[in-house]
Amino acid sequence: MLYKDKLIEEPIGKYKVMKFLEQKLDRAGLASVDIQRTPLVTRITLEVTNPARIIGKKGRLINELTEIIKKEFNIENPQISVVDVREPFLEPRMVGKKAAKYIEIGKKVRAVLHYMLREVIRAGALGAEIVASGKIGAKGARAKSLRVVAGYIPKAGEPARLIRVAHISANTRSGVIGILVRIVPPGTVFPDKQVKEVVLPKVIEAAADVERPAPLPPKV
Numbered sequence: 001m002l003y004k005d006k007l008i009e010e011p012i013g014k015y016k017v018m019k020f021l022e023q024k025l026d027r028a029g030l031a032s033v034d035i036q037r038t039p040l041v042t043r044i045t046l047e048v049t050n051p052a053r054i055i056g057k058k059g060r061l062i063n064e065l066t067e068i069i070k071k072e073f074n075i076e077n078p079q080i081s082v083v084d085v086r087e088p089f090l091e092p093r094m095v096g097k098k099a100a101k102y103i104e105i106g107k108k109v110r111a112v113l114h115y116m117l118r119e120v121i122r123a124g125a126l127g128a129e130i131v132a133s134g135k136i137g138a139k140g141a142r143a144k145s146l147r148v149v150a151g152y153i154p155k156a157g158e159p160a161r162l163i164r165v166a167h168i169s170a171n172t173r174s175g176v177i178g179i180l181v182r183i184v185p186p187g188t189v190f191p192d193k194q195v196k197e198v199v200l201p202k203v204i205e206a207a208a209d210v211e212r213p214a215p216l217p218p219k220v
Contacts, residue, residue, distance in 0.1 A: 017073050021046065024065070028053040031091035032164075041077045044069070047091065051082045089116075089123035092181040096168030099130065099179050103170040107210050109136045109177070113148045114207035118200060120183060126195040127151025127163075127184035132170075134177035143175075151198040152190070153182055159190045 018033045021044075029049030036043045048054050055062055062080050069078045088094040095116055102112045113130050120128040129149040136144055154160045163182050170177040188195070 013073060013075070017044070017069060017075070020069075020073075021065070025054055029085070029088075029094070030054075031085045031088065031094050041079050042075050044078055044080045045083060046080065047083045047085050049085045049088055049094070051084050054082055087123050089119045090125060090164075090183060090185055092164045092166035092183050093168065095120060095130070095183070096166045096179045096181045099132075099181075100168050100170035100177075102210050103132070103177060103179075104172055109146055111208055112210055113146060114204050115210045117148045117150055118204050118207050121150050121198050121200055121204075124186040125151065125183050126186060126188055126198060127153045127182075129153045129180075129182040131180040132177055133180070134170075135172075135175040136177060137174070148204065150200055150204060151184060152193060152195045153184065154190065154193075159192060162188050162190065 014035045017035060021033050022030060025046065025048065031047040031049065034045040034047075036045075046054060062082070066078055066080055069075050069080075085091055085094070088098075099112050099116050103109055109132050113132060117128055117130055120130075127149075128151060129147065131145060131147045133145040134143055136146060153163065163184055165183075166181045168179045168181070170179060184195070
């Protein structure tokens with residue numbers, strides 16, 4: 001195999017494995033997948049909110065996933081490790097999945113974005129941006145975007161590589177709404193800027209808790 005072919009095929013192979021694991025382990029609270037290849041093994045690290053559900057009894061599920069990855073994706077000697085996620089609001093994929101769930105059950109998109117951004121910053125993020133794009137509103141409405149942001153979010157250059165990013169889709173009656181989440185985790189050090197404490201806008205700080213059921217109207 002030519003060197004340039006290997007450079008192309010390796011990222012594609014990693015992407016296929018990541019998509020397979022995301023679909024297979026979605027219900028177990030998969031936050032992220034990291035794949036590192038070495039001359040001897042391929043290390044696959046899964047960050048999840050429910051490690052016991054992924055490991056399975058006596059490691060049965062891990063062993064099954066290892067065999068599937070070895071056979072279907074032609075990866076030699078894969079080694080899967082599971083890491084517990086202690087703060088879901090610092091994981092872009094978990095934030096996007098939560099936002100998608102609330103939007104799909106009928107919560108107002110703007111209220112959901114405000115609430116999610118507030119919780120991300122309260123969890124310790126140095127910056128966060130959440131964008132919802134699509135047919136937001138009643139059926140037949142034009143496509144548009146809603147964006148909420150707080151803190152420092154670099155968009156280009158080396159600092160942008162330090163940001164965690166995820167894209168999630170919410171399937172609603174009016175169409176698909178794409179959700180983009182960018183989070184700067186606590187402790188991130190940028191070479192060109194010192195990030196101080198993030199101050200939330202008042203409208204974000206006062207956002208309603210979408211996880212709580214709406215109050216019933218007063219009886220007449």
